[in-house]
Amino acid sequence: MEKVEFSKNKRILKTDYLTSDLVIAGGGLSGTCCAITAARQGLKVILIQDRPVLGGNASSEVRLWILGATSHMGNNNRWAREGGVIDEILVENLYRNPEGNPLILDTILLEKVSIEPNIKLLLNTAVHDLQKNEVDQIESVRAFCSQNSTEYQVAGKFFVDATGDGILGFLAGAAFRIGAESKEEFDEGFAPDQSYGELLGHSIYFYSKDTGKPVRFVPPSFADIDITKLPRFKTFNLKEFGCRLWWVEYGGKRDTIHESEEIKWELWKVIYGIWNHIKNSGEYPDSENLTLEWVGTIPGKRESRRFEGEYMLNQKDVVEQRPHFDAVSFGGWALDLHPAEGVFGDQPGCTQWHSKGVYQIPFRTMYSKNIKNLFLGGRLISATHVAFGSSRVMATCGHNGQAVAMAAVLCKEQDLLPRDLLVGNRIKELQKRLIKSGQFIPNFHLEDDQDLVRSAQITCSSELELFGLPFNGPWYPLDFSMAQMLPVEPGGVPAMKIQVKSSVKSKLNVELRLSEKPENYTPEVILERLQIEVEPGENFYSFSFDQEIPTAQYVFVTFMANSDVMLKCSNTRMTGLLTVFNKYNKSVATSSRQDPPPGIGIDSFEFWVPERRPQGHNLAFELEGTLKPFSVENITNGFFRPTKQPNAWVSSLGDLCPSIMLEWSNKQKISTIMLYLDTDFDHPMESTLMGHPENEIPFCTKSILIKNESGKILYHIKENHQTIQSIRFPEPVISRKLKIEFEKRVENAPLGVFGIACYS
Template identity: 50%
Template sequence: MIVEGASAPRDLKTVEIEADLVVVGGGLSGVCAAIAAAREGLKVALVQDRPVLGGNASSEVRLWILGATSHGGNNNRFAREGGIINELLLENQFRNPGGNPVIFDSIVQDWVSREQNLTVLVNTQVFHAVTTDNRVREIHAFNSQNSTMYRLSGAFFADSSGDGILVHMSGAAYRMGAEKAEEFDEPMAPGNNYGELLGHSMYFYTKDVGHPVDYVAPDFALKDVPSLIPRYRRFRTTEQGCSLWWIEWGGRLDTIHQSEEIKVELQKIVYGVWNYIKNSGEFPEAANLALEWIGTIPGKRESRRAEGDYILRQQDIVRQIVHEDDVCHGGWSIDLHPADGVYGDADGCNQFHAKGVYGIPFRCMYSRNIENLFTNGRLLSASHVAFGSSRVMATSSTVGQAIGTAAALCVKAGVLPRDVAKPEYLPTLKLSLSRAGHYVPRYDALVDGNLAHAAKITVSSSLALSGLAHDRGYKQLTASYAELLPGRTDIDNVIHVPVRAARSTELNVELKIAEKPENHTPETLVSAVSLPLDAGEQTVAIPLPKLAQAQYVFVCFMENPDVEIGLSSECITGLVAVKKGGLDKVSTTARQEAPSELGVDSFDFWVPERRPGGANIAFDADHPLHVFDAANLTSGPLRPTSAPNAWMADRADTAPEVKLGFETPILARKLILYLDCDYDHPLESVQYRHHDRVMPLLVHDATISVNGRVVAEIRDNRNPVLAVDLSEERQIDSLSLRLANRQGHAVSLLGLRVE
C-alpha cells in the first residue's frame, strides 16, 4: 500500500535514455528508419505519440500503403519498393490476406520487437528540444499513460513526425504551403483558388449484420448532404474506409494548429454521410448495414516540409532527372488536392504521372541548418508540387530506411549527414541499402565487395526462353493488349502467337519501346504489321527486329473484338502482359492528356491485370531469348528494369543448383540471396484481397552447403532476401545452393552476394 501525505510540489518520474539515433515519429517512415539503424548496430530510440505504430497505415487511420506501383494503374513496371517496407507488405500478404488493419498493426509491432537495439516509446509526445551550436542535443517527451517524463539524448536525431515537431522546435528551416510557380519553374504550382495545402481525411467502416438495423444520427452530424457535398452522387454502399479518401477537408486552415477543428468537422461530415446513406431512402441496400468503425483521428496529408541541401521539384519527377546521390525512388503521381476538399466543386484530386520512376536525392533527407537532424516521411525536402508525389507511405518508408542506414554510417565514420552525400561516403550508403534489398536507382548492387566475383559459378541449367505454352485459353481483344518481352540486340527474331478469329478480319500488331530504356511507357513505334486472319484458330508470325540497346519491347495486339489471343499460365521473371486502359482508382481513361501549360507529358497507360486474372500471352520464338544466364547472379539491379536481370533455371530442371568454386579459399561472413517477389504487384495493406499468400516465383526452399557440408536448410520461405550465416566456416572452397519453387515454376534468383 502507498500512502502519500502532504508535501512540497512533486516532480514527475523522469527516465533518461541515451542513443546513437533518436527517431521522433512512429509512422512507417520512422519505423523503417529505426529498424534500419538498429540492424546496422546502432542503439536507437523510437518515440511515437500514438498508442500504435504505423501512422496513417495503422488501425487508427486505416489508409492503404502505396508508392510507385500506384495500384498497378500507371506504367511503372516492377516498381514496388524494396527493403523493410517490402518485408512488411509481403508478411502482411501472408498473414493478413483480408486486409485487416489491426493485423497489420501486429506485424509492425513484431518487426520492431525483433530489434534488440531498439527502444520503443508509444503514447509519448515530444514537447521540447535542446539545440546548441546548430545541433540537437536532447529532446523531452511525456507519456500520459505511465505519467513519465523522458529525456532522450543522441548523436543524431530524425524527425519522422509528419508535422515536424522536432524540425520546428530545433530551429530547422522549413516550408508550409505552395511555392509560386516561378520559384522552381513549376507550371503545376497551384494558385489561391485551388489552395496551398492538402487536407485531412477520416474514414469509416460498415458491416452487414444480416438483419435490418436502424441508425439515429447524432445532433452534430451534417444535415442536407446533397446540398453541401457537390459530389454526393459518388457515395456507394460498397465503398468504405480509404476508398472514400475524398472525404477530405481542412486545406484552407492551418493543418497543424487547427487540426482539432478539422477533426471535428470531419466527424460531422462522416456521421452525416452515413445518415444520408442509411436514412435518405436512396440506398435500400443499406438496410442491413451497421456502422462498425469511425476513425478517432484524421489522416493527415500535408503540413511542414523541411529544407535540405536540395529541394525536390516538379522537373525531377516529370523529367526523371538523375542525381548522383539518388538513394530511393518514387513513382506515385503528382497528386494535388483542392483545398476546399469535400465541400468543393472540383474533382477530389488532380493526378499527373511521369513515364517512369524517379530518383530521390539523399540531400533531401537532412536539415540544411541543423547538422545532426535527418528529416523523412512528409518532411522530405520537396516543393509542394513534388510533395504531391513523394508524400505517400511506401515512398516515405524507403526514405526512412535510407536515413536509418545513413545514420549508422555517420556514427561509424564520425561524419555528419551532409558528408554522406559526398563521393567518399555515398557508395558505402548505396551498397548498405542495396545489401538489405532496398532499391537504389541505376546502381549495380552486386559488384562492390561481392566475393562471388572471385568464384567460378556454374548452374545446373539456364532458361533459354523459346516461348510460353498456350495452356490458358484465349483473351478477346476488347481492348489493346501487349506482352513485354526483352528485346534482342544481336539478331532479328520472329514470334508465333496463337489466335482465334470469329470471322475473317485483320489483326494489327505494333512493336513499341520506351524512349528511356529503363521506362515501360510504349511511345516509340519500332514497326507494325497487319495480319489477315481467317475464321477459327491459327498462328500468326510477328517479326521482332533487333534493338539498338537492351530494353523491353511491347508487342501490342491492337483492339479488335473479333480476335482472341492465346494465353499462358507460365510465370517468368520480368515478363508481364498489359492492357491499354485506365484503372478507376488511378485514371478513368486510357490516356493521360495533360494540358501543355502544366509541363507534364501526355501518354497512354498500359496496365497489368492482377492475378488470378492476369496471364502472359502465349508464343513460340524462332530464336530463344538468352536473358536468364548465370552472369545475372553477380551483376545488375536487384529487379527487372530494362531487362529481367535474373538467373532462371530451365523449366525442366528438377534439381536447380548454383555452385561457386573458389580457386583460392575465402573467409566470408554471409551469403545473401535476392529473390523474385514480383515487384510489379502492388501490395495494398488494406481494402484489397491479394490472390497469392506467397509470391509465385519466390524460392520457397533452399539447402546451402559449404565444402560439401550442409550449413543451412530453409523451408517455407516467404522473404524477399535470404541471408545465411557463414561466419563459423574457416575456409570456403565451394558453395552449393540447391533451390526449389513449390508452385511449379522455374527457380529464379535476382542475384547473390558473398561477403
C-alpha cells in the same frame, strides 16, 4: 498504503534519462523503417511514437493502405515496389494477412520493432521540447507519455524528424515551408493557383458490418444530416464498407497543424451524415442489416510543414526523371494534388499526373540545411508542394527512412555530420550499403569487391532459354490493345508465331514499340507496323520485324484493339516477363491516355498496365530464334529486380530441383550468404482493405538448402516467402564449394533468383 502530504512547491513528474546513437521522433512507416534499418546495422535507437501503435496512416487508427511507386499497378512503373525493410513488411503482411486486416498489420509492425534488441520503443509518447548545445545542433528532446505519466529526456548524437508535422525541426528552429510555391520559383507549371488552394486536407474512414438482422441508426446531433447538399456528393458503393471514401477530405484551407482537432470534428459531421443518409434516406435498402462498426478517431493527415534541405525536390525532377549523384531512394506515385476545399468544394477530389517512369530522390533532401545533426524523414523532406504531391505517400516515405538510417550509420562510424557524406566517395559507400540491404536506386547497381561470388566459378542445374510460352491458357478478347513485353539485346527481334481466334474475316494490326529511355516502360516509340489478314476460326500466324533494337531493353510486341479477334494466352508465368494492356485503373487515372492541359509541364502518353493475378496471363507465342536473358551470371550483376533486362537467373520450367554451384580455386572462409529472391516487385501488395488472391509469390523459392563440398548441410529453411534471406553462420564455413538448392513453388512458374553474395 502511501499517504502524500500537501506540498507548497510544484511537483515534478517522474523523469527517465535516456541516451542513444539515433533518436527518431515519429513511428509512422518512415520512422519505423528507419529504426529497424539502423538497429540492424548496430546503432542504439530510441523510437518515440505519440500513438499507441506504429504505422501512422497505415495503422488501424487510420487504415489507409501502404502504397508507393507501383500506384495500384495503374501507371507505367513496372517492377517498382519499394525494397528493403518496407518490402519485407509488405511481403510479410501478404503472407499473414492477404485479407488486408489493419489490426494484423499493427502486430507485424510492432513485432518487427520489438524483436530488435537495439531499439527502445516509447509508445503514447509525444515530443514537446528540446535542448540545443549549439545554435545549430540538437542535444536532447523531452517527451511525455500520458499512459505512465512519465517525462523522458532523450539525448542522442543524431535525430530524425519523422513526425509529419515536424515538431523536432520546428522546435529546433529549422527552416520550413507551408503551402504552395509559385510557378516561377522552381519553374513548375503544375503549381496550383489560389483558387485550387495550397494544402491537402485530412480524411477519416469508416467501416460497416452486416449483423444479419435489421439495425437502426439514430444520428448524433452533430452529424451533417443533409449530406446531399455537399457539392461533391456521390452515391455510395456499400461493398466498399466506407473505407475507400478517401475523397471525404477537409482542412486544406485551414491550419492543418494547430486546427487538426477542429478539422476532425468537421469530418466526423460528414461521416456520420453519410451513414445517416445510407441508413435513413431509403435509397439503400441493402443497408438494413448494416451497422457502423468503426469510425476513425484521428484523421489521416496529408500535408503540413516541409523542411528545407540542401536541395528541394521539384516537379522537373519527377517528370524529367533527373539524375542525382547522391540518389538514395526513388518515387513513382503521381504528382497528386487535392483541392483545398476538399469535400466542401465542387472540384474533383484530386488531380493526378504521372511521369513516364520512376525518379531518383537525392540524399540532400533528407537532412536540414540549418540543424546539422537533424535528418528529415517521411512526408516532411525537402520538396516543393508539387513534388510533395508524389513523394508524400507511405511506401516512398518508408524507403526514404531506410536511406536516412544507413546515412546515420555511416555518420556514427566515421564521426561525420549528414552533409559530410557528400564529400569524396562517401555517397557511393552509402549507396552500396543501401543496395546491398535491398534498397532500389534507379540506374544504380551493387558494386562490391568483398563479394566472394564474384571470384567463383558459377554453374547451375539449368537455364531457361526463351523460345516461347505454351499455348495452354485462356483466350483474351482484344477489346483493348495488348502488348507482350520481351527483354532483348541489341539487334533484331526474333520472328514470332501466335494463335488467333476470330468468327469473321478481319485484320490484326501489330506494332513494335519501345521506350525513349531504355529504363522506362512507356512504349511511346513505334518502330514498325505490320498487318495480318485474319481468317475465321482458330489459326496460327507468324510475323517478323525488320527494325534493329539499339540497346538492351524491353520491347513491346503490340496488338492493336480489335473486338472481332481473340489471342491465345499461356498459363506459364515467369520472372521479368509481362503482358500489358492499354487500359487504365480508375483509382489513379481517368482514361487510358494521359493528356494534360498545355503549359503545366506534364507529358502526354498512353498507359500500358498489366492485370493482377489470377488474371494477367502472358501471351502464348513461339519465337523463331531464342532469347537468353536468364543466365546464371545475372546473379552477380548487382541489380536485384528487372530493369532493362530481367536481371535474374531463371531455371528451366521442367527443372524440379533447381540449384546453383559456387566453386573457388582455393578454400574460402564464408560467414554470411545473401540471397535475393523474386517476390514480384510489380505487385503493389496494398496492406489493408484490398484483398489478394495469394499469400506467397509463385516465382519465389519455397525452401533453401545449402551444402558444402562434402555434401554436409550448412543451412536449411523449409518455408521461405521473403525477398531477402541473410544467412549468418554461427562459425565461419571453410569450403571450396557451395551448392545452393531451391524448391520451386508452383508448376507453371520457373524459379527466379536475382542475386547471391558471400562474405567472409
